Amino acid sequence: MVDEALSAGAVARRLGVAVTTLRTWHQRYGLGPSEHIPGHHRRYTPTDLARLEIMRRLTAEGVSPAEAARWARQAPDPTPTGTVTPVRIHPSGRDGGGTIPVGRAGPAARGLARAAMRLDAAAISETIAHALATVGVVATWEGLLRPVLAGIGERHAATTGLIEVEHLVSRCVSEALAAASRAKVPTGPARILLSCADEEQHTLPLEALAAALAEAGVSYRMLGARVPVAALVEAVNRTGPAAVVLWSHTRATADPAQLSALLAAPRRPLLALAAGPGWRADTLPAGVVRPVDLAEAVSLAVAVRDSLDQSRRD
Numbered sequence: 001m002v003d004e005a006l007s008a009g010a011v012a013r014r015l016g017v018a019v020t021t022l023r024t025w026h027q028r029y030g031l032g033p034s035e036h037i038p039g040h041h042r043r044y045t046p047t048d049l050a051r052l053e054i055m056r057r058l059t060a061e062g063v064s065p066a067e068a069a070r071w072a073r074q075a076p077d078p079t080p081t082g083t084v085t086p087v088r089i090h091p092s093g094r095d096g097g098g099t100i101p102v103g104r105a106g107p108a109a110r111g112l113a114r115a116a117m118r119l120d121a122a123a124i125s126e127t128i129a130h131a132l133a134t135v136g137v138v139a140t141w142e143g144l145l146r147p148v149l150a151g152i153g154e155r156h157a158a159t160t161g162l163i164e165v166e167h168l169v170s171r172c173v174s175e176a177l178a179a180a181s182r183a184k185v186p187t188g189p190a191r192i193l194l195s196c197a198d199e200e201q202h203t204l205p206l207e208a209l210a211a212a213l214a215e216a217g218v219s220y221r222m223l224g225a226r227v228p229v230a231a232l233v234e235a236v237n238r239t240g241p242a243a244v245v246l247w248s249h250t251r252a253t254a255d256p257a258q259l260s261a262l263l264a265a266p267r268r269p270l271l272a273l274a275a276g277p278g279w280r281a282d283t284l285p286a287g288v289v290r291p292v293d294l295a296e297a298v299s300l301a302v303a304v305r306d307s308l309d310q311s312r313r314d
């Protein structure tokens, strides 16, 4: 039993609820962890988890917590073999119906997707903050945020719905990444300039890059969304960055003339990165580099910063 028992944090992530919610359900309704090994924290067994899943589903459907807890406590042990019943989101429930597909991503991504469908901002933020603090920015982006964002996009494309989910999740992701960046403000001159292409509103990948650079101790300037090309060139000429990362998420914002203007600037950067799925490799001006993912963008930026530091020392 010990191997299957879970901590409060792990249960919260699986269910997509905040740890504080679990605590409340324990204190007020007796739905707590029943596994107790002397000298250790109490842990949740598969049966505890199954009861909490009932609690979560019923409260999400609008049943009062006291009533939901009564049902949860009365439920027979549904997992005699220790397997966990998947939570099905009620098709007409308050969570808006359906699920966000997350492919083969792990339990934390499934928990985040559930919390997103319930518009549970506290649980969304807690899940992201926990991942950032434990596995770092790149792994959080690839294993948690990217699958859920892509899943939201997929569901939206299929149904035209979920715009409220997309907006709330985007907001929570931005806040969590900004908090992670603030927690590790690098010292030294900002030699990396981050900017979205003109009219480009998809900023989250660039915000992930900013947080990853902060984590790696690399200073940067972030211009954010919808930067007109004249403003980009002005920023380059005023700050003389070693590298510029220009993000385009869709074909509509991927005008290669922006990159040509960057390369023609008097204080042309050593490295120009065309990042994001908008850019088409065969239209990029010579000398522009196209990273394949966040990890590559980070290592290119770190390499430029290091080579500049080295040449200053020589």
Ligand code: B12
Pocket (backbone or CB within 6 Å): 141, 145, 146, 147, 149, 150, 151, 152, 153, 154, 156, 157, 166, 167, 170, 174, 199, 200, 201, 202, 203, 204, 205, 206, 208, 209, 249, 250, 251, 253, 275, 276, 277, 290, 291, 292, 293, 294, 297
């Ligand atoms: C969140 C979101 C929004 C938010 C953005 C909030 C924000 N602050 O960023 C808002 C609501 C503003 C928004 C607006 C719009 N959106 Co939108 N949005 C999304 C969503 C769900 C996630 C975007 C994201 O962050 N993706 C990150 C990952 C998941 O993207 P990825 O493609 O896997 O990216 C990989 C590569 O780029 C690679 N990579 C290569 N180099 C690098 C470098 C770095 C540094 C990184 C990190 C990665 C990387 O790795 C990435 C993954 O890490 C996507 C769905 C999707 N699949 O992306 C739709 C999506 C991009 N949006 C879409 C659309 C249509 C729009 C709107 C036009 C809607 C409208 N009618 O207004 C507007 C566009 C406005 C504009 N001009 O920019 C479409 C685009 C279709 C297309 N291909 O043209 C998508 C695909 C949804 C869909 N399926 O319909 N959106």
